[in-house]
Amino acid sequence: MTQTYDKVKEKIKRPRSLATKIFVYFAFFTLIVLMLLWLMQVVFLDEIYRTVKLHDLKNCAQFVTHSVETRNTANGVMEASKKYNSCITVYKIAGGKGSVESSSHIKTTCMIHNLSSTSLLNEMYEGAKSNDIYVKRIELDVEDTDTLMSSGTEKDTPSAVVCSQVINMGGTDYLVMVDDEILPLTSTSRTLTYQLIYITVILLLASALISVYISGRLSKPFKDMSSKAARLAEGDYEVSFDGQSFLEAEKLGETLNYAASELSKLDSMQKELIANISHDLRTPLTLISGYSEVMRDIPGEMTAENMQVIIDETARLSSLVNDLLELSRLTDGKQLMDKAPFSLTETVKETVSRYSHLIQNDGYTIDFIYDRDAVVNADKTRILQVVYNLINNAINYTGDDKKITVTQSVENGKIKIGITDTGEGIPAEQLPLIWERYYKVKDFHKRGKVGTGLGLSIVKNILVMHGADFGVSSKLGSGSTFWFVLEEAKAERL
Ligand code: ADP
Numbered sequence: 068m069t070q071t072y073d074k075v076k077e078k079i080k081r082p083r084s085l086a087t088k089i090f091v092y093f094a095f096f097t098l099i100v101l102m103l104l105w106l107m108q109v110v111f112l113d114e115i116y117r118t119v120k121l122h123d124l125k126n127c128a129q130f131v132t133h134s135v136e137t138r139n140t141a142n143g144v145m146e147a148s149k150k151y152n153s154c155i156t157v158y159k160i161a162g163g164k165g166s167v168e169s170s171s172h173i174k175t176t177c178m179i180h181n182l183s184s185t186s187l188l189n190e191m192y193e194g195a196k197s198n199d200i201y202v203k204r205i206e207l208d209v210e211d212t213d214t215l216m217s218s219g220t221e222k223d224t225p226s227a228v229v230c231s232q233v234i235n236m237g238g239t240d241y242l243v244m245v246d247d248e249i250l251p252l253t254s255t256s257r258t259l260t261y262q263l264i265y266i267t268v269i270l271l272l273a274s275a276l277i278s279v280y281i282s283g284r285l286s287k288p289f290k291d292m293s294s295k296a297a298r299l300a301e302g303d304y305e306v307s308f309d310g311q312s313f314l315e316a317e318k319l320g321e322t323l324n325y326a327a328s329e330l331s332k333l334d335s336m337q338k339e340l341i342a343n344i345s346h347d348l349r350t351p352l353t354l355i356s357g358y359s360e361v362m363r364d365i366p367g368e369m370t371a372e373n374m375q376v377i378i379d380e381t382a383r384l385s386s387l388v389n390d391l392l393e394l395s396r397l398t399d400g401k402q403l404m405d406k407a408p409f410s411l412t413e414t415v416k417e418t419v420s421r422y423s424h425l426i427q428n429d430g431y432t433i434d435f436i437y438d439r440d441a442v443v444n445a446d447k448t449r450i451l452q453v454v455y456n457l458i459n460n461a462i463n464y465t466g467d468d469k470k471i472t473v474t475q476s477v478e479n480g481k482i483k484i485g486i487t488d489t490g491e492g493i494p495a496e497q498l499p500l501i502w503e504r505y506y507k508v509k510d511f512h513k514r515g516k517v518g519t520g521l522g523l524s525i526v527k528n529i530l531v532m533h534g535a536d537f538g539v540s541s542k543l544g545s546g547s548t549f550w551f552v553l554e555e556a557k558a559e560r561l
Pocket residue numbers: 460461464465488490491492493501506507508509511512517518519520521522523524547
C-alpha cells in the first residue's frame with residue numbers, strides 16, 4: 068500500500084517529458100494566434116472595417132481640401148476619387164446657394180449626386196462649419212447622425228456615409244463632400260467564422276504533429292546518451308557519446324566522453340593502486356611473518372639483525388598506510404592548515420641531516436646550498452612533508468654517483484627551494500602526469516624501489532593549499548630538479 072503511494076508520489080514529482088512540454092508550448096502559441104485571428108477577423112471585424120472607412124473618408128476630404136487650397140481642385144478631386152474609390156463634390160457657396168465647382172461620380176448609389184433636397188447639403192455645410200470635419204451616416208430609411216465610431220451594432224443593410232469639410236478662400240466658402248458606402252459584413256463574418264473553425268482544427272492537429280516530430284528529433288540524442296550513460300555507470304568505459312545534430316547535445320556528448328575517459332583512467336589507476344598496495348603490503352608482511360616464525364622455531368635466530376628486519380618492515384607498512392591516510396585527508400578538502408612563521412632554511416637543514424646515516428653507510432652526498440636564513444609563514448608539518456618527500460624521491464632516483472643537491476635562493480621576497488638529483492630523469496611527456504595520484508613513470512624505477520605513486524600527489528596538494536608555485540625540470544640521462552616557491556615572511560624574520 069505504502070509502496071504504491073510512494074510510486075504515485077514519485078510519478079507526480081517527475082518533470083514532464085520533452086514531447087509533452089513542446090506540445091503544450093506549441094498549443095499555447097497556436098491558441099494565442101487563433102485568439103488574435105478570432106478577435107480581429109470575427110469579433111471586431113465590423114468595428115475595424117468602419118474605423119478604416121472613416122479614416123479613409125477623412126483622409127480623402129483632407130486631400131481634396133488641400134487641392135482646393137492650392138487651386139488644383141479638378142485634378143485633386145479626380146485623383147482622390149480614384150485613390151479612395153469615393154464620390155466627391157466640391158461646392159462653391161455664394162449668396163446662400165451652392166454651385167458645383169468640381170465633381171467625380173463613380174458610384175450610382177452615391178448620396179451626394181442623388182441629392183433630392185438641399186436639406187442634406189445644408190446640414191453638411193452647417194455641420195462642417197461648426198466641426199472641422201462632419202460625418203453623417205445614412206441608413207435606408209432611418210437617419211443616424213451618430214458618428215461611425217459610436218455606432219456599435221452591426222448593420223444588416225448597406226449604408227452611406229458622407230463626410231464634409233468647409234474651407235474659406237478669399238471670402239468664399241467651398242464645401243468638400245465625400246461619399247462612401249458601408250457594406251454589411253454579416254456574410255463575410257460568417258465565412259470567416261467557418262474558415263477559422265477549420266483553421267483552428269488544422270492548426271491544433273499540425274501543432275500536435277510538429278511537436279511530436281520536433282520533440283522526437285530533439286530528445287533522440289539525449290535518449291541515446293542516457294542509455295549510454297547507464298552503460299557507463301555499469302563500468303563500460305568504451306562507450307562513446309555522440310551529440311548528433313545539436314550543438315548543446317554535442318557539448319554534452321563531449322563532456323560525457325571526457326567524464327568517461329577520466330573514469331576509465333581513474334578505474335585503471337585504482338586497479339593499479341590496489342595491485343601496488345597489495346604488493347607493498349604483502350612484501351613486508353611476508354618478511355615479518357617469515358622472520359617471526361624463524362625466530363620462534365629456530366634457537367639462536369633471535370638476533371638483533373632479525374629483529375631489525377621486522378622493525379624496518381613494520382615501519383615501511385606504517386609509512387604506506389600513513390601516506391594513504393594523508394592523501395585522502397588532503398583531497399577531501401576538510402583538512403585545515405596550521406600556519407605559523409618558521410625558518411624554512413632550518414627545516415630543510417634538519418631534514419637533510421636526518422639522512423646522515425645514509426650518507427655515512429651508503430655513500431650518499433646531500434648538499435644544502437643557501438645564502439641566508441629565510442622565514443616563511445606556513446604549516447610547518449606539511450612543508451616538512453614536502454621537503455621530505457622530494458628528498459626521498461631524489462635519493463630513490465638519483466644516479467650512481469648518489470649525489471643530491473638542495474638549493475635555497477631568496478629573491479624579491481620569494482624563497483625557492485630546489486632538489487636536484489643526477490638520475491635518469493623523467494620523459495618530457497610524463498612530466499605533467501607524475502603529480503597525479505597513483506602515477507608512476509613506467510620502466511624508470513631505480514633499484515627495484517616499489518613506490519606507491521602517492522608522494523608527489525601529497526606534495527602537490529600541500530603546495531596548492533599554500534598557494535605556492537611548484538614544478539619540475541628534467542633532462543633524460545642527467546637528472547631532475549623539483550622546486551617550489553614560498554613567500555618570505557618579512558615581518559616575522561627571525
Ligand atoms: P613513488 O612512490 O612512485 O615515488 P611519487 O608520487 O613520489 O611516487 O612519484 C611519482 C613518480 O614520479 C615516481 O614513480 C617516479 O617514476 C617519478 N619520480 C618522482 N621523483 C623522481 C625523480 N627525482 N627522478 C625521476 N623520477 C621521479
